[in-house]
Structures are given as structure tokens and as C-alpha cells.
Amino acid sequence: MPTKVLDLDFDALPACVEYPAGYRRALVLVRFKGVPVGKFHLPLNGAGLPREKVVEAICREFGPMLADAWLTDWIGHDGRPKPQSLPSATVAVCTRDRPDDLARCLESVTRLRQGGQQVMVVDSASRGAATPDVVARFPGARYVREEQPGLDRARNRALREASTEVVAFIDDDAIADPGWLSALLRNFDDSEIMCVTGLTMPLELETNSQETFEQIYPFARGFHRKVHDRWSLPPVCAGRAGAGVNMALRRDVLAKIGPFDEALDAGALTRSGGDNDMFARILSRGYRIIYDPAALNWHRHRRAPEELISQAYGYGAGVYAAFAAMWRREHDIAVFSTSLRWLLADQLPRLVRSLLKRPGSGPSSVVLAELRGCLAGPAAYAAETRRLAEGPGG
Amino acid sequence: MRPLPPALHPSGAILPTLSVIIPSYNRCDSVRRAVLSLYDQGFPAAQLEVIVVLDGGADDSAAMLAQLRPPFRLSVIEQTNQGSAAARNRGAAQAAGEILVFIDDDMECAASFLIEHARAHNGSQRRVALGYFEADMQGEVSYFADQLRGWWAEMFRQMRADGHRFAYKDLLSGNFSVPRRLFREVGGFDVTLLRHHDYELGYRLLAAGAEFRLVEAAACIHHERSSLHRTVMGKLAEGRDDVMLGRLHPDLRPVVPMNWLRRYLALPSRILMRLAFSFPALGDRFAAICESALRPLEYARRYATWLRVLTGLNIYWYWRGVATELGSLKKLDEFLKAPHGGTGTVAALGVQLEDGVAAAAKCLDAERPAAAVLYYGDRLIGRIPALPGTERLAGRHLAPLLSDVFRAPLLAALADTRPTGVSLLENSLAELADQLMQRWTEPQWRV
Numbered sequence: 001m002p003t004k005v006l007d008l009d010f011d012a013l014p015a016c017v018e019y020p021a022g023y024r025r026a027l028v029l030v031r032f033k034g035v036p037v038g039k040f041h042l043p044l045n046g047a048g049l050p051r052e053k054v055v056e057a058i059c060r061e062f063g064p065m066l067a068d069a070w071l072t073d074w075i076g077h078d079g080r081p082k083p084q085s086l087p088s089a090t091v092a093v094c095t096r097d098r099p100d101d102l103a104r105c106l107e108s109v110t111r112l113r114q115g116g117q118q119v120m121v122v123d124s125a126s127r128g129a130a131t132p133d134v135v136a137r138f139p140g141a142r143y144v145r146e147e148q149p150g151l152d153r154a155r156n157r158a159l160r161e162a163s164t165e166v167v168a169f170i171d172d173d174a175i176a177d178p179g180w181l182s183a184l185l186r187n188f189d190d191s192e193i194m195c196v197t198g199l200t201m202p203l204e205l206e207t208n209s210q211e212t213f214e215q216i217y218p219f220a221r222g223f224h225r226k227v228h229d230r231w232s233l234p235p236v237c238a239g240r241a242g243a244g245v246n247m248a249l250r251r252d253v254l255a256k257i258g259p260f261d262e263a264l265d266a267g268a269l270t271r272s273g274g275d276n277d278m279f280a281r282i283l284s285r286g287y288r289i290i291y292d293p294a295a296l297n298w299h300r301h302r303r304a305p306e307e308l309i310s311q312a313y314g315y316g317a318g319v320y321a322a323f324a325a326m327w328r329r330e331h332d333i334a335v336f337s338t339s340l341r342w343l344l345a346d347q348l349p350r351l352v353r354s355l356l357k358r359p360g361s362g363p364s365s366v367v368l369a370e371l372r373g374c375l376a377g378p379a380a381y382a383a384e385t386r387r388l389a390e391g392p393g394g
Numbered sequence: 395m396r397p398l399p400p401a402l403h404p405s406g407a408i409l410p411t412l413s414v415i416i417p418s419y420n421r422c423d424s425v426r427r428a429v430l431s432l433y434d435q436g437f438p439a440a441q442l443e444v445i446v447v448l449d450g451g452a453d454d455s456a457a458m459l460a461q462l463r464p465p466f467r468l469s470v471i472e473q474t475n476q477g478s479a480a481a482r483n484r485g486a487a488q489a490a491g492e493i494l495v496f497i498d499d500d501m502e503c504a505a506s507f508l509i510e511h512a513r514a515h516n517g518s519q520r521r522v523a524l525g526y527f528e529a530d531m532q533g534e535v536s537y538f539a540d541q542l543r544g545w546w547a548e549m550f551r552q553m554r555a556d557g558h559r560f561a562y563k564d565l566l567s568g569n570f571s572v573p574r575r576l577f578r579e580v581g582g583f584d585v586t587l588l589r590h591h592d593y594e595l596g597y598r599l600l601a602a603g604a605e606f607r608l609v610e611a612a613a614c615i616h617h618e619r620s621s622l623h624r625t626v627m628g629k630l631a632e633g634r635d636d637v638m639l640g641r642l643h644p645d646l647r648p649v650v651p652m653n654w655l656r657r658y659l660a661l662p663s664r665i666l667m668r669l670a671f672s673f674p675a676l677g678d679r680f681a682a683i684c685e686s687a688l689r690p691l692e693y694a695r696r697y698a699t700w701l702r703v704l705t706g707l708n709i710y711w712y713w714r715g716v717a718t719e720l721g722s723l724k725k726l727d728e729f730l731k732a733p734h735g736g737t738g739t740v741a742a743l744g745v746q747l748e749d750g751v752a753a754a755a756k757c758l759d760a761e762r763p764a765a766a767v768l769y770y771g772d773r774l775i776g777r778i779p780a781l782p783g784t785e786r787l788a789g790r791h792l793a794p795l796l797s798d799v800f801r802a803p804l805l806a807a808l809a810d811t812r813p814t815g816v817s818l819l820e821n822s823l824a825e826l827a828d829q830l831m832q833r834w835t836e837p838q839w840r841v
Contacts (some may be wrong), residue, residue: 010819055818063822070814070823071805076751077793082556189554191528192547229544230697286540332695 003027003205004044005298009034010058010066017049027214029201030058032069034179035078036199036293038062038223065223080225080292081189087165089185089248090118092158094151095172096267099130101300106138108175108297114182118164122146124154124267150267151244152260152274159254168248174299175203183295184248194257194287195249195279197221197242198295209308210301212362216350217315219243219299226291228283235280236326236334239319241289244275246297257281263384264321270380271373272318277325284330312366316373321381328385339374347371409512411441413491413574417481418499420451422458424617425499433464437508443467445485446499450475479583479591482567486577495571501527501614510612511571520576522604525569525612526550537692537700538622546616553608557794560606562646562783565596569614576604584642589628590635597643597783606785622704626685629708633715637729644732645782652716653730655709666706670713671723681710740764740780743787747775747804751796755789762786768800770807776800776836799837802830 004023009031019026026042040061042049059066072078091109095102102121109119119141123131125148135143146157159167168184170176180198187196200219205211221242228241244265250256258281265274282289302311323335347370353361414432418425425446432444444466448455450473459470471484486494495511497503507525514523529546531539553564567583580598583591600606620628636650647653655663669677684703691700720726743763745754747770758766764780766787778787778795796804809823 055816059816059818059822063818064826064829066819067805067822067826070819071801071808071826072797074751074808074813075793075796075804077556077797079556079794079797081554190547190551192544192551231701234697285535286537286544330695334695 001025002207003041003211005029005202005204006042007031007201008054008058010037010055013051013054015051017051017054019044019048021046027202027205028058030062030066032066033073034294035069036223036296037065037069039201039220080294081186083186083189086114086182086185087188088116089166089168089181090120090158090162090164091168091170091176091181092120092122092155092162093170093172094122094124094154094158095126095131096124096149096154097126097131098172099126099134101173102131103134103137105170105172105175106134106141108177109170110138110140111178112176112181113178114185117168117181118142118162120144120158120161122154122158122161124151125149150262151265152262153267155244155274156254156259156262159249159251159259162251165251166248167251169244169246170297171245171299174200174245174297177296177298180246180295180297183292187290187292187295188248188250190288192286192288193250193290194253194282195241195247195289196295197248197289197291198246198297199223199293200243200246200297200299203298203300205301207303209303209305212366213301213308213311215360216362216366217311219245220293221291223293225293228289228291230283230286233283233289234334234338235284236323236332236338238279238283238289239276241279241283242275242291245299246295247275248295249278253278253282257285257287261325263381263388264325265318266314268380268384270317270321270377270384271314273320273322273325273377274318276319276322280322280326281329284332309365309369312369313373313376316370316375317377317380318373320374320377321384322377324378324381343374347374409438409441409509410492410515411490412437412443412493412495412508412512412571413485413489414442414444414495414497414508415447415482415485415489416444416497416499417447417449417478417485418451418455419449419475419478420453420455421499422453422455425455426458426462427617428497428499428501428503429459429462429464429468431501431503432466432508435503435505435508437512439466441491442508443469443489443491445469445471445488447471447473447481447485449473449478449481477585477588478567479587480585483582483585486574486582489574492574493571494574494577496567496569497525497614498568498616500617500619501569502617504611504613504615507612507614510609514571514607514609514612515573518605519573520602520604521573522565522576522599522606523571523609523612524553524564524566524606525571525614526608526610527569527614527616529616529618531618537688537697538625538704539618541701541704542618542620542625546618550608550610554610555794557791559781559787559791560600560785561649561781562593562596562600564606564608565592565599567592567595568616569612571612572599572604576602587635587638588631590632590639593635594639594642597639597646600783600785622688623685626704626707626711629711630715630718633712633717634719635715636712637716637719640729643783647730647732649782649784651712652726655712656726656730662706663709666710667713667723670710671717671726674714674717677710677714681707742767742777742780744769745792746770747796747807751793755792757789758787758792759789762788768796770804771811773803773807775803775807802827802834806831 004019004026006026006028011033023044026044028042029039030037121135122144124146135141144161146154184196202214260274261277264270264277265272327335351367354364515521529543531543580602584594640647742765743761745766745768747754764786766778768775806827809827812820
């Protein structure tokens with residue numbers, strides 16, 4: 001049963017919220033004057049939703065949070081930096097063989113409210129001419145071809161090719177909210193802030209796989225702005241700071257922290273974990289990461305069940321590969337306690353719930369795939385680092 | 395002499411003359427780098443002089459400086475070692491510029507450094523421009539290097555924060571500029587303090603009505619060479635200096651760190667204080683052991699424990715400094731209790747919030763009171779007290795205070811006026827106001 005994703009601003013609700021037929025439920029992102037306040041599920045009955053009904057549902061669900069947002073607006077101070085000028089920025093999209101997704105992503109980037117940014121597409125060894133053809137349709141976008149596949153390799157290429165202070169990454173299967181970039185950029189008001197991440201909502205929830213993905217692996221990290229440093233967030237838990245789908249880095253991260261680890265993430269056996277590893281390294285060097293839900297983008301989760309299984313495996317592999325990277329780099333014993341805690345407090349209970357077919361737990365095959373990934377992650381990382389050490393083509 | 399670049403005076407504004415004063419002690423390479431960084435600034439050479447004061451020392455600094463051929467007037471003063479405060483005063487006494495720019499010898503100035511300092515004084519004779527610097531840890535990767543870099547950044551983070559009330563502690567002698575007349579009017583640096591002579595000057599400048607302003611574009615790279623041991627032992631001098639600050643300016647006693655540390659009752663903190671005052675020999679042994687434990691803790695990547703131990707060390711040596719000046723806990727309590735200026739007697743301005751935050755802020759800007767009482771209609775929202783060694787209230791302070799401190803009573807007052815026109819939201823306002831009010835107590839103010 002598909003779920004309609006709705007984006008409603010409490011301050012500008014239409015008289016009647018319309019939606020296409022065939023939905024029995026909505027996932028509503030609630031904003032107040034543009035800033036996300038929360039999300040909740042709303043049952044639909046096929047007819048349009050009159051304004052009063054929506055107000056009632058939102059107030060029931062989010063009363064105190066909305067009141068708080070209203071007060072913040074009345075005072076005119078939300079605690080976020082108000083820099084006189086924003087740093088220069090490149091929007092970087094790393095893509096591989098997804099021309100349709102890429103076109104939608106680039107369209108959203110042209111609609112960004114903030115102007116003056118550069119746009120770069122790093123084509124990570126796509127086959128055929130479809131990808132460069134799509135980029136050619138967007139005159140402002142620069143096309144950079146990377147012959148060797150690998151997401152972290154493409155991210156590094158973007159950082160090296162860019163000439164701006166900040167590089168903002170968005171996945172090719174995501175679209176940016178018009179205020180996305182400026183909300184990211186205004187947080188870079190301090191040299192210690194190496195990275196800013198944002199809120200990622202699902203673009204659509206049309207299939208069971210997408211619903212399950214959103215339940216188990218939501219990108220959202222809450223609706224409050226958070227400042228992470230290694231005191232508040234141990235590097236081993238860096239994944240809580242955000243995700244690569246929605247992150248901006250200072251370009252001098254290359255000099256101060258180093259490039260993304262090319263043994264990690266999509267295109268390598270480790271499948272993911274490149275963002276995790278970068279966040280961990282930023283934190284362990286004492287720098288800060290800001291999570292700001294005002295920086296909103298929308299991700300289209302994979303639709304097919306086999307893609308979900310594959311993602312679960314990749315997620316497990318990536319996290320454990322990043323643990324392996326951290327152990328190799330710092331010999332931080334926290335990787336063992338953290339992985340044990342994760343297994344006992346999250347993965348095993350999830351497996352039991354799904355075997356008992358508890359509602360909202362998803363199929364057990366997903367958890368099992370994740371666990372298989374975890375087992376394979378460290379070896380995959382070792383294999384990839386060996387391959388990298390042997391040089392290109394090795 | 396280079397011609398004046400046209401970009402300098404788009405408005406026809408005339409740039410003031412600058413005297414850059416750099417005290418230095420046995421750091422030939424550093425002071426050379428600092429002076430060289432002033433070469434290509436595009437600042438009119440005729441309006442610039444640089445004065446290096448060599449404060450004793452026995453290296454090649456004087457010979458090195460004599461060989462430089464800078465595009466501006468460079469004077470070198472040599473004196474017997476008297477400390478950096480005396481060296482700065484000596485440089486200032488000889489300075490001819492309208493604006494004095496003080497930098498440390500381990501600074502490297504950014505390309506527009508001079509112009510930004512000069513511009514910062516446009517339109518005011520009583521402004522103090524606080525320059526910005528970023529610490530360069532010389533490639534050192536360690537918990538300590540990262541922590542020290544973070545501490546410097548934190549100071550500027552606080553100054554940058556919306557609504558920051560500038561205080562005596564914001565004056566860092568490493569990079570600031572002040573009109574020469576103002577500097578002489580307040581009497582320059584006090585040479586009796588070991589480290590905090592900049593804080594002390596900050597106090598007298600604020601008392602003389604100076605306006606502090608953070609000028610981030612007047613930037614330097616700070617080539618940091620401190621070691622963990624030196625930083626920790628520096629707290630000893632800071633403890634001593636805080637006592638001296640309190641003696642010079644009794645109204646600062648409620649806001650120096652020893653005041654809230656004394657009231658902070660966590661057991662480890664009390665033990666450290668007791669050790670420093672009553673058993674210093676034992677305490678010093680214990681501190682040495684703790685300091686040598688930091689390296690293994692870092693090796694085992696126990697950051698949280700490492701930071702706790704380091705914080706404990708800092709607190710201990712700070713108390714040791716206080717104890718060398720005051721002698722006993724009894725004297726400390728007398729010192730902290732001694733009658734001081736009495737900021738409670740300052741007349742507070744009544745500020746009405748009913749017409750919105752902007753109108754109230756305007757009112758504060760017009761009056762610049764030391765303290766204020768906030769009302770919404772006839773309801774009392776709260777009091778903003780005068781803080782010693784702190785600038786007077788301005789409009790920009792108001793919204794952050796309302797947001798961070800007075801949220802509960804403000805919401806309670808607003809909820810009663812049913813302001814939104816959406817009855818369900820108004821119920822939520824009242825509900826949230828009740829929740830917040832249950833937890834609200836008028837804040838205990840401290841710096």
C-alpha cells in the first residue's frame with residue numbers, strides 16, 4: 001500500500017490539501033515558515049483534506065514543537081549563524097549510470113534559491129553517452145569524467161576540481177529543496193566546522209521496499225540543529241552526524257583531514273561507509289560537524305525488493321569496513337564495544353521482531369543481509385586497501 | 395613610496411596612520427615572519443610604521459631586523475627583559491600613528507590585515523578592533539594540539555555569537571587595535587600582571603566607554619608553539635593574575651573563574667581545591683602523575699578521560715596560583731566576599747516588549763543602559779543585570795537573551811494574549827508555556 005509523501009507548511013496551508021487517488025496514508029513533513037518541524041503519518045480517506053482537519057492533526061501531533069517554532073519566529077532569533085556573506089560553493093553530484101535520476105537532481109539544483117554557486121557532475125565511469133548528454137542540457141553544469149569507478153574516488157575528484165570554499169554533495173537520486181544550499185552554507189561560520197549535514201526525506205514511498213527502507217535506514221537525524229564534536233559524539237558513532245546524500249565539506253578538508261578513503265563506499269567491495277569514515281576522521285581531529293534540518297533534500301529510495309536486500313548488505317559491509325579503517329588508523333578499541341552494542345541492542349532485537357513478524361519490522365531477509373554485510377566488511381576493506389596499494393589496474 | 399590603490403578610498407574616506415607594535419623575545423624567525431607579512435599589504439607606506447620591541451633576549455633578532463629593507467618605516471627598540479606588557483607600552487610611547495595595532499611575534503598577517511584594522515576605526519574615536527586569528531599547530535597531530543586549536547576557536551566563536559556582550563576578557567593582546575589617544579588616556583598596559591595584562595586593559599577600556607568590535611577580516615595565522623606542560627603551568631600565572639585583577643578592580647571578583655569554581659561543588663573539584671590550598675606538596679606530586687598519565691590515555695584513545703584529567707590539571711594549577719597569592723581558603727572566601735562596587739545599585743532601564751522585539755531593541759540602542767527590566771504589558775518578564783567588566787546593553791543583545799534565557803516567562807505572557815489567530819495553536823502555546831514555566835527560575839548570572 002503506497003504512502004503519499006506530503007510537504008506542508010503550517011504557515012501557508014492551502015484551503016484543501018489535494019493528492020492523487022490510490023493512497024490510504026500520507027507521510028507529512030511539517031514546516032513552519034519553511035523550516036522543518038517534524039514528520040508524522042496521516043491516514044487518508046481518498047478525498048481532499050480540508051485545512052481545519054490538517055491544522056487539527058498537525059497541532060495534535062506537534063503542538064509544543066509548533067508553539068516553540070512560533071515563539072522563535074516572534075523573537076526573531078533561531079540560534080543559527082547569520083553571516084554577512086556565505087562561503088562560495090560548488091554543488092557536486094557524483095553519478096553512475098542513472099541519467100534519469102541525474103536529470104531530476106540537476107533540475108532541482110537549478111531551482112535553488114541561493115545563486116552564484118557552481119555545479120559539477122562527476123561521472124564515475126558511466127557507460128554510454130546518456131550521462132554526458134543529460135549534463136549538456138544544463139548549461140551551468142560542469143562535466144567531469146572519472147574513468148575509475150568508486151564513489152569516494154568521485155568525491156575526491158570533486159574536492160580537487162572545485163575552486164570554491166565549500167563543496168556540497170547531493171546524490172544523483174536525490175533532489176534539493178530550494179533552500180537546501182543556503183541552509184547548509186550559513187552554518188560554516190567558524191573555521192572548526194569542517195562539515196555540515198542536512199535532513200533527507202523520502203521523495204516517494206510507492207513500494208514496500210521503499211517503506212521498509214525508510215523504516216529501517218531513515219536518513220533523517222531529527223528536527224533539531226545539532227553541533228557535533230568528539231566530546232558529544234564519539235568518532236566511532238559518527239554515522240549519527242548525517243549521511244553522504246546531504247553533506248557539505250570545506251574544500252580544505254583535503255589538507256586538514258585528507259581525502260575520502262577510496263577503499264570505501266559504492267564501487268568498491270565495501271559498498272558504503274565512505275561518509276561515515278570521513279565524519280569519524282573529522283571528529284577525531286577535534287573539528288566539528290553541524291546537522292541542520294533546515295538543509296532539506298529528498299531521496300528516492302530503491303524500489304525493488306532485491307535492491308533493498310543489496311542495500312542492507314552494503315550498509316552492514318560499509319559500517320564494518322569503516323570500523324576496520326578506524327581500527328587500522330587509530331587502534332581505537334571503541335570499535336569493538338560499539339559493534340557489540342549495535343548487535344545486541346539493535347540488530348538482534350530487530351531480527352527477532354522480524355522473525356516474529358511484528359508490524360513495522362520488515363522481512364528478516366533484510367536484517368540477515370545486513371549481518372552478512374557486517375561479517376564481510378572488514379575483509380572487503382582489507383582486500384580494497386591491498387588493491388589500492390598495488391596501484392591502478394591492480 | 396607606492397601610490398595609493400584606488401580601492402582603498404571608494405568613499406573618499408581617509409585612512410588613519412597606523413603604528414604596528416610587535417614585542418618579541420628570542421624568536422628571530424617568528425618576528426621576521428611577522429614583519430615580512432606586513433610587506434605586501436597595499437597599505438600606503440607613508441601612513442605606516444612598524445615598531446619591534448626586543449624585550450631582552452640574546453638571539454640574532456636585532457641583526458636580522460637591521461638587514462631588512464621594508465617598504466615602511468621600521469623601528470627597533472631594545473630593552474632589558476621586562477615582560478611583554480612593558481614592551482608594548484614602550485612601543486606605544488614611541489608610536490606616532492593615530493591607531494596602534496598590537497600583534498604578537500608569532501602572528502602572520504593576512505593580506506588585507508592593515509586595511510581592515512584601519513577601516514575598523516572609521517567614524518569612531520573610541521572603538522577597539524579585536525582582530526581574528528586561527529591557530530596553526532605546526533603540523534602537530536595530537537589530542538593537545540587539536541584541543542588548543544579548539545580553545546582558540548571557541549573564544550572567537552563566543553565573540554561571534556549573536557548577542558555577545560563584550561567583556562574585559564575579549565581583549566587578546568595578540569591582535570587588536572586601539573586609537574593611540576584612547577590607549578594613552580586609560581594609561582596603557584599594567585605591567586604588574588604576569589599574563590592577563592590584556593584582560594586588565596580590556597577592563598579599563600570598557601570602563602572608559604570604549605566600544606569593542608570583532609573584526610574577523612583583520613586576520614592572522616597564529617603559529618602556535620605551546621606545549622601541554624607550558625599550557626598547564628600557565629594556569630598558575632592565571633590564578634595569580636585573577637587575584638590581582640580582583641584587587642585592582644574589586645567589582646570583577648564575582649565574575650573571575652575562581653568565584654564559580656568555589657561554588658562548584660563536585661567532589662573532584664573540591665579535592666583539587668583543598669590540595670592546592672592545604673597540601674601543595676602532595677598536590678604537585680599528584681598533578682605530575684596525572685600529567686604523565688595523559689600520554690598513555692591518548693595512546694589508548696580514551697579522549698573523554700584524557701580531557702577530564704587535563705581539565706582537572708588546569709583547575710589544580712589555577713587554584714595553586716590563587717593559593718600562592720591568597721594563602722588560605724579562609725582568605726579566599728574573604729576575598730570573594732569583600733564588598734565590591736555593588737552592581738545592584740545601577741539604575742535599570744524598563745523595556746516594553748509589547749510592541750515587538752525590534753522596537754524594544756531600538757529602545758536599548760538609544761539608552762545603552764547597564765541593566766534592564768523587561769516587561770510585556772504590565773507583566774514582568776525578567777531582569778538583565780549589569781555585569782562588571784562588560785559592555786552596556788545594546789539592541790542586538792535582546793533577541794538572543796529572550797530566546798535563550800527568558801523563553802518561559804515570555805511565552806507565558808504571549809500565550810495569554812491569544813496572538814496567532816489559530817485557536818488550536820494557541821492551546822499549544824499555553825500548554826508549552828505551562829511546561830516551561832514549571833522548570834523556570836530566574837537565572838543566576840555569571841560570565
